[in-house]
Amino acid sequence: MASIPVETEFSHWRISNAHSPDHDFPVLAEVDVVVVGAGPAGVAAATVAAESGLSVLIVEGYGFAGGSAVAGLSATICGLYLASETEREPEQVVHGFTERFRAALAARGGVTPPQRYGLTYTVAHDPLVWREVADALLFNAGVRVMFHTQLTGVIMDADKYTGIIVHSKAGMSAIHARRVIDASGDAAAVARGGGKYFFGDEGRIQNPTMFFRLGGIDTDAFWAQWGADTISPPAITEAIVSRREKGADLPREKIWVFRSTRPGELLVNATRLSDSDGRMLNVIDPEDFTIAEMLGRKQVRAYAEFFASGVDGCRNAYVVDTGVEAGIRQTRSIVGVETLSNDHVLECRKSEHGIVRSPWPIELHSGNRPKLHWLLDDYYEIPYNTLVPAVGENIIVAGRCLSAEHEALASARVTAQCFELGHAAAVATILSLESDRGYRDIAGSQVRAIMAANGSSL
Numbered sequence: 001m002a003s004i005p006v007e008t009e010f011s012h013w014r015i016s017n018a019h020s021p022d023h024d025f026p027v028l029a030e031v032d033v034v035v036v037g038a039g040p041a042g043v044a045a046a047t048v049a050a051e052s053g054l055s056v057l058i059v060e061g062y063g064f065a066g067g068s069a070v071a072g073l074s075a076t077i078c079g080l081y082l083a084s085e086t087e088r089e090p091e092q093v094v095h096g097f098t099e100r101f102r103a104a105l106a107a108r109g110g111v112t113p114p115q116r117y118g119l120t121y122t123v124a125h126d127p128l129v130w131r132e133v134a135d136a137l138l139f140n141a142g143v144r145v146m147f148h149t150q151l152t153g154v155i156m157d158a159d160k161y162t163g164i165i166v167h168s169k170a171g172m173s174a175i176h177a178r179r180v181i182d183a184s185g186d187a188a189a190v191a192r193g194g195g196k197y198f199f200g201d202e203g204r205i206q207n208p209t210m211f212f213r214l215g216g217i218d219t220d221a222f223w224a225q226w227g228a229d230t231i232s233p234p235a236i237t238e239a240i241v242s243r244r245e246k247g248a249d250l251p252r253e254k255i256w257v258f259r260s261t262r263p264g265e266l267l268v269n270a271t272r273l274s275d276s277d278g279r280m281l282n283v284i285d286p287e288d289f290t291i292a293e294m295l296g297r298k299q300v301r302a303y304a305e306f307f308a309s310g311v312d313g314c315r316n317a318y319v320v321d322t323g324v325e326a327g328i329r330q331t332r333s334i335v336g337v338e339t340l341s342n343d344h345v346l347e348c349r350k351s352e353h354g355i356v357r358s359p360w361p362i363e364l365h366s367g368n369r370p371k372l373h374w375l376l377d378d379y380y381e382i383p384y385n386t387l388v389p390a391v392g393e394n395i396i397v398a399g400r401c402l403s404a405e406h407e408a409l410a411s412a413r414v415t416a417q418c419f420e421l422g423h424a425a426a427v428a429t430i431l432s433l434e435s436d437r438g439y440r441d442i443a444g445s446q447v448r449a450i451m452a453a454n455g456s457s458l
């Protein structure tokens with residue numbers, strides 16, 4: 001594991017940078033809080049902050065909320081249940097905003113019951129219902145929402161973030177804010193403000209994956225062959241290897257298939273996207289991102305063909321859709337006041353400053369096959385200070401760009417945890433504004449206590 005921090009940027013891409021407070025862009029809004037990115041973390045952060053009475057604006061590059069869970073079609077809410085080697089019913093250990101969102105999906109028929117995933121369980125969500133639930137939460141909380149709006153820079157007064165610069169069809173504009181919550185997954189605001197960050201293990205990050213939905217399935221026949229576990233059984237894995245040896249483009253043999261909320265449909269996590277020489281693709285580089293998209297679509301066809309030509313129940317299978325984008329597991333991680341270490345995860349450490357539990361295994365997508373390291377009958381807690389950048393004032397991150405070592409992030413990045421990380425960032429922001437304190441002066445234990453009162457299991 002690389003020592004932290006390792007700051008890396010692509011030499012041929014220069015990041016657009018900070019502007020001074022007397023910039024000359026038209027000012028779109030002056031708010032208490034601007035949230036960048038409407039993935040699970042951003043939706044949670046914006047909703048909770050606005051419900052406390054703060055004026056909140058969220059900007060999102062896509063025309064819908066959901067981030068990797070929807071645009072990347074990541075399909076399930078992982079990280080809810082304990083893992084165990086003994087046969088046991090699903091035991092949910094993460095609640096709070098996560099459970100609120102899951103229950104809202106369930107009320108609209110947009111989430112499945114728990115499905116077996118190795119030694120634990122997960123639930124699959126419908127990507128359209130996900131967007132609708134997020135729309136309703138943001139609207140009802142009074143959040144001002146700007147879809148199709150991209151952060152391009154930040155406004156800085158010395159080391160204080162005082163707003164952001166955005167680009168939309170209207171052109172460039174400024175949003176002034178007393179606090180910035182960076183829920184972009186990519187630490188987009190932190191990076192543009194000159195904050196410190198790193199990429200995975202000395203620049204080596206996890207593979208992107210192009211997720212897809214497969215329709216036309218006789219699901220009874222399919223599950224009778226596949227079995228109860230969503231992870232591929234040995235016979236399927238062997239069949240993939242054998243096809244690959246005959247020239248099929250099936251680089252990954254351990255693949256995952258989830259039940260969907262829709263009849264006759266499967267959600268398939270199968271592809272592995274790396275460059276032709278095996279090099280890891282880092283989607284912060286637009287050329288790598290493009291390779292991931294094109295390769296992803298090709299590989300989806302190869303896996304769909306594999307299903308149609310030999311897997312029970314799949315004779316009439318067709319690709320319903322791929323993700324809007326190749327799914328991104330990892331890009332920049334901030335250098336935080338504290339970093340979630342691999343040992344913290346492996347030893348299931350807890351602390352009075354922990355703001356979300358995680359029972360999810362280290363699920364590492366790098367190299368030839370995904371690796372799973374299970375946390376058995378236990379969970380760890382992510383410390384608050386992993387969300388607080390080591391440098392810069394009035395900014396906090398939420399979601400997968402938290403400060404975490406490579407393997408630790410491979411556990412902490414999943415959706416149940418990202419919702420709660422957004423919840424935590426909102427609570428810290430409320431405290432910070434109420435008491436006029438910087439994020440570094442807020443005790444994680446205080447955030448934890450408020451989250452517990454909000455229904456988080458802490």
Ligand SMILES: Cc1cc2nc3c(=O)[nH]c(=O)nc-3n(C[C@H](O)[C@H](O)[C@H](O)COP(=O)(O)OP(=O)(O)OC[C@H]3O[C@@H](n4cnc5c(N)ncnc54)[C@H](O)[C@@H]3O)c2cc1C
Nearest residue numbers: 037039040041061067068074078151185327328399400415
């Ligand atoms: C292939 C794949 C499979 C996965 N499978 C699962 C799974 O089965 N279960 C599970 O729980 N998790 C899974 N995950 C992980 C999970 O989906 C993500 O880690 C989680 O969605 C991250 O949430 P987030 O809110 O931190 O960031 P994201 O979901 O990445 O959201 C960030 C948002 O910010 C927006 N944004 C970024 N930059 C800007 C900008 N400059 N301006 C405006 N908007 C911006 C993006 O468009 C995006 O909507 C998977 C991920 C991938 C990639």
